[in-house]
Amino acid sequence: MIIQHPDQNKIRLEHVLAALGNPMRMMIVSVLADGGEHTCGSILKGISKSTLTHHWRVLRDSGIIWQIPSGRESLLSLRRDDLDIRFPGLLNAFLHAAECDELTKGVIRQFSV
């Protein structure tokens, strides 16, 4: 399995914003914000494989996450350094809202495992 990721200098702000602007992807990014690698299956449960595959692809193609094959699974992690270099403050502002804004926390909580 070969998975393409955009180089850091090809990441586009409009793709990042559009990718982040979805409740399920907000939840995924808030989990990956711990800096670790997570298996796909550990982040969201009870969601169809095709739906998950779609969300991983949107996050990966926009340059928000790395998706690295590992055996029969793949490991996901946040491209925090790349995003911080290209769009300083953007991810921090997003994660601050995800942690502190009541409405945003509610949106994320509905998908939390």
Add this chain to the structure above:
Amino acid sequence: MIIQHPDQNKIRLEHVLAALGNPMRMMIVSVLADGGEHTCGSILKGISKSTLTHHWRVLRDSGIIWQIPSGRESLLSLRRDDLDIRFPGLLNAFLHAAECDELTKGVIRQFSV
């Protein structure tokens, strides 16, 4: 003409991000960042009325802009205070990228009047 806007405490992060994640709306917001009121017609030219109406509605419904009727036109302005209170740093990070990131500047420039 009655135009609805979400109250500050009803603005949702996922709607703001999705609304910002579009080249034409990025350009509109970067113009409104000067803090002034702009007529709809002064921001984008050569775009069909239905397309413009769609973009104003997305920006207005997500809580990013005020759209205030004024005679036969309407005046647009950025809800900067509301966004800064709800999502500190988010708009600044967006506008920084719009001013400093080469790829983002290119996207915005293609729609500039």
